[in-house]
Amino acid sequence: MVAGVCYGMVANNLPSRSDVVQMYRSKGITGMRLYSPDAQALSALRNSGISLMIDVGGTDQLAYLAASGSNASAWVRTNVQAYQGLTIKYIVAGNEVQGGDTQNIVPAIRNLNAALSAVGLGGIKVSTSVRFDVVANSYPPSAGVFAQAYMTDVARLLSSTGAPLLANVYPYFAYRDNPRDIQLNYATFRPGTTVRDDNNGLTYTSLFDAMVDAIYAALDKAGTPGLRVVISESGWPSASGFAATPDNARAYNQGLIDHVGGGTPKRPGTLLETYIFAMFNENFKLGDLVEKHFGLFNPDKSPAYTIRF
Template sequence: MARQQVASMLAVALIIGAFASVPTSVQSIGVCYGILGNDLPSSSDVVQLYRSKGINGMRIYSPNKAALDALRGSGISLVLDVGNDKVGELAASPSNAASWVQNNVRPYYPAVNIKYIAVGNEVQGGATQSILPAMRNLNGALAAAGFGSIKVSTSVRFDAIADSYPPSNGVFAQSYMTDIARYLASIGAPLLANVYPYFAYRDNPRDIKLNYATFQPGTTVRDDGNGLTYTNLFDAMVDAIYAALEKAGAPNVRIVVSESGWPSAGGFAASVDNARTYNQGLIDHVGRGTPKRPGALEAYIFAMFNENQKTGDPTERNFGLFYPNKSPVYPIRF
């Protein structure tokens, strides 16, 4: 999960606003299932909790056997990460990718509804050069195994965008993202993006209003570059990524928000009220899409549980919708 968003980039997406708030049903809201805790329920109990709450999408961060076994026959659609430690290996040879598919997809699919495979989550530095060859090798291995309907992508953090204010200025910060965008266009796959208004607000509360960051009314700003108006920071951030995709020559690539959330404790503006307001707002909002791309937007909330073994800021351990005992941190409607 992106935790060190560059303040100047995110401050950038600040004051933007106005999209109609007509309620629509959310077709696909998922929740990320992290397992960095020593007190979490069993995977079978977790899948049962997803189903009981009507959560129809899950993301897991590695091919965890217990989670994959528990998902059999559940109908829950899955974003399956290969794990950042495997990206270089998958990039090294098609045979490595074929082995990965044989070990981690064939035993489960289609009983487990694997929808996307994420080749890396917020990969940084020199390792970014391995993402595209790994995606190519994995896509080829899936096709050879008869699993071509599973879409291969990578999950990026928001600072992959160099200029996000106003959203129409959005452009990729590095050339490797342009190559990835064009490849996604060629295979009909979405770009997975982690979008966190929380970090933008935390890093620039002077210019970004809390109501604008949490889907509450009160701020409306026009983007003269595209003629659109925005009432929330989430839409502004997503549309900045769409603008970057267009500039990269991949205007038809759609975005799947692979993480978004708000912490309930542990730091600035991290409270139960703010977390509930943001996450309920996200659930209620994504069925409408964004001003630039109306229509249902697929999104995954981070995260299902508070994870007591996550490192970093205390907020990292307080993004969960539920405590490990499966009781809700706050009321939420799916």
């Protein structure tokens, strides 16, 4: 069972925060990812029973948290302790951080862990959310290795704290960029394609599993074979791009929901906690037009296509 749905707010036409929380509850969605500690959303989520993954915000916030323990303590006071009745599962110290900002990930996680422990909230796990391209040599999956050294430091820190590595995994973009070599059915959980990894003998029927197992292979090589992975974003757009149709989006996201309870070939039988991107189509998203069409729902709350949770 998928753990949750990402609640992005890069739009000017979305329902109120309290209406959104009611939508999650009415649909039986038990987890939410918030991309910043939005005060109105956190207030609406009190006593909702929805478990939360909360991002600290942008790279400026990451740098602020990395700079000192007192900054992290202030952040925890303002964004965690100030709200009673929340179920916070993860705090995300940076989303898809790149370049020189990656040096702030480890100190920010350390400072947040210390700040949370100091006020008796050490059960909240702090991690960072990475793009799939932190892995090099992702085919075959067993060849996966981290592209840069900082990821080994991140993995070892997370391994020591019991926090999972959060990863954003999008078969859609892999397929869009290489439709000659990747079959659409393989990318969307439809049957018909099997790929064998000759290095370890495992067989794959979905690109999603192959991508996740490449991350596991990289973790093995970083000396952290026991580290859990949580999929902090995955989804498929329904309009305005190559292969972006309601049918493909439904096939992928329904396939994802139905699939992740069984784990992957490298980690079978282990629930793979996953957050679908995203709750709504967001009209102010930048980049390719397709970025505006990842929502399960339209801003008027109508479904973009039918899906069962």
